[in-house]
Amino acid sequence: MSENKGIMLAKSVQKHAGRAKEKILQNLGKVDRTADEIFDDHLNNFNRQQMSANRLQKEFNNYIRCVRAAQTASKSLMDAVCEIYEPQWSGYEALQAQTGASDSLWADFAHKLGDQVLIPLNTYTGQFPEMKKKVEKRNRKLIDYDGQRHSFQNLQANANKRKDDVKLTKGREQLEEARRTYEILNTELHDELPALYDSRILFLVTNLQTLFATEQVFHNETSKIYSELEAIVDKLATESQRGSNTLRKQTSNAIKTSSPVQSPVNKLNNASINSTNYQNQITTNGGSSLANSQLNIIHNI
16 A cells, blocks of 8 residues: 555656656747647636636625624614614604614625625636636646657657667557547637636626615615604704794793782882872862861851
8 A cells, every 4th residue: 555655656756847847848948838829818818807706706705894894883873873862752763663774774785795796706706716727737738748749759769760669659658648638628628718708797797786786775775764864853853943942932921921020118118108198188188178168167157
């Protein structure tokens, strides 16, 4: 068992060393490389698609976190509003109902964004790592194929001199095996990469429609809730102003209609004055009557 592992490890090391050598020779221009311009175009499209999808995923994850933070902040704010709004005030129960509806709306909004937008986006971006692994495997098999091709070319050159048909035959078999392995992966990717690239349109249409529709419903319903809250507070303000005006009117009317209050001293003074006048009137009237009686007696005599 350990011997098998050792053999496999040795083959793996040898394979990696052969690939590294082939890449160095290609980069130095010592050997040629198999070119596939159509595949290169597909790969460029794939890289742009992956980069855009990853950025969208990153930004949307950040947006979801902000929405949940705003949900918590909104609930705390509404709790403070309910606490400061006194129960005896007008619209207290309606305000409680609207703040509860706001909390439910925020929770539903965050849930829909996560369930109907983020999960499909994660599924979409989840295709890229697997596809990238397949592309990297295809590139490794291409290096293997180029390496076997160059080795076979060297064998052909030496075989003409040495006439070593055994090595030539083995080299041809290894070249054919490397070519088949490479071409299978290359053919699959020639089909899969364009299909994945074309799928971006349908995905984005569906995903963004869901996002924008969810946003629209949330903001419309939120607008209704805040409109109701504003109406509740306006009603409280109106009733408060009416109550203050009535109080002021009643006070002023009471001051205007009520008679002046006299002090006890003023009452006594007024009583004394009235009594004196009354007595003077009696004295004056009495003296006149007495004089008239005396005149009448003298006249009769």
